[in-house]
Amino acid sequence: MSFDLSSDYFHLFGIPVSFSVDTGALMQRYRELQQVVHPDRFATSSEQERRLSLQYATHINEGLRVLKDPLERARYLLQLKGVQWDDEQTTLSDPEFLMQQMELRESLSEVREQSDPVEAVADIITNVDAIIQENTRLLEGLLQSEDLDNLDKAKLQVRKMQFLQKMKSEAESLEAKLEDEL
């Protein structure tokens, strides 16, 4: 058993280096890989081999996590193309987009005052989902291009997606909380 831990996740899974991923093929390849490195197969092996198999298994799991999630996949793809993510130091200053984010946050904070809070939060999630879909389409187009100018745009697009995902997960946890209270 030998894996090249330095190869990228796309090659590890034997799929094209692209934003659009065939999830079925990805999962099938994942199961195959996991079988090869499964710790049970190394129960009687040397300690070094067991350690290696664990390392490979972790690498494969991390690869799946990244490739399965559109946002993580986009970040990873851009990283392969040389984009650097200085998350802590980056500020987004697109007023129109931020205004939209602020309005969404505002409506989320006012959900409890609505006559039907569960429906109100569901509406927000639907709205955010639509914005996420629209942004994913934009991102897909930008990632297909080799134009360096478009790479910068793709980077910005990923930043926006980060906001939207965060917004969505907050809306979803509020929804779960409201449903619990019913």
Place this chain on the structure above:
Amino acid sequence: MAYSEKVIDHYENPRNVGSYDKADTTVGTGMVGAPACGDVMKLQIKVNEQGVIEDAKFKTYGCGSAIASSSLLTEWVKGKTLDEAREIKNTEIAEELELPPVKVHCSVLAEDAIKAAIEDYQNKKPG
């Protein structure tokens, strides 16, 4: 995560929360966001004819440190000239609030917000 007492104070009693009409030519609006945590910050300054910041307001959706950073900043900029306000560094905010390293980006956000607000005000001014 343990917040410092100063962060908790600003978080529980945020100063200067609110909004101005952003079309007002005496108002500068700075909108910034931190992709790392999804925080959104709006900081507005009201500037008098002498170029001094008379008042400031903010609205922040985010963690305690982001709210505290913007709240503190609105207090600091009042009475300052635009040039003085532009000189405020995120490190001063982080130091005052005793922000842990993982929360320093919240103070970066506040510094970027005041700079954006000053720029917005200056872009609005005729001539």
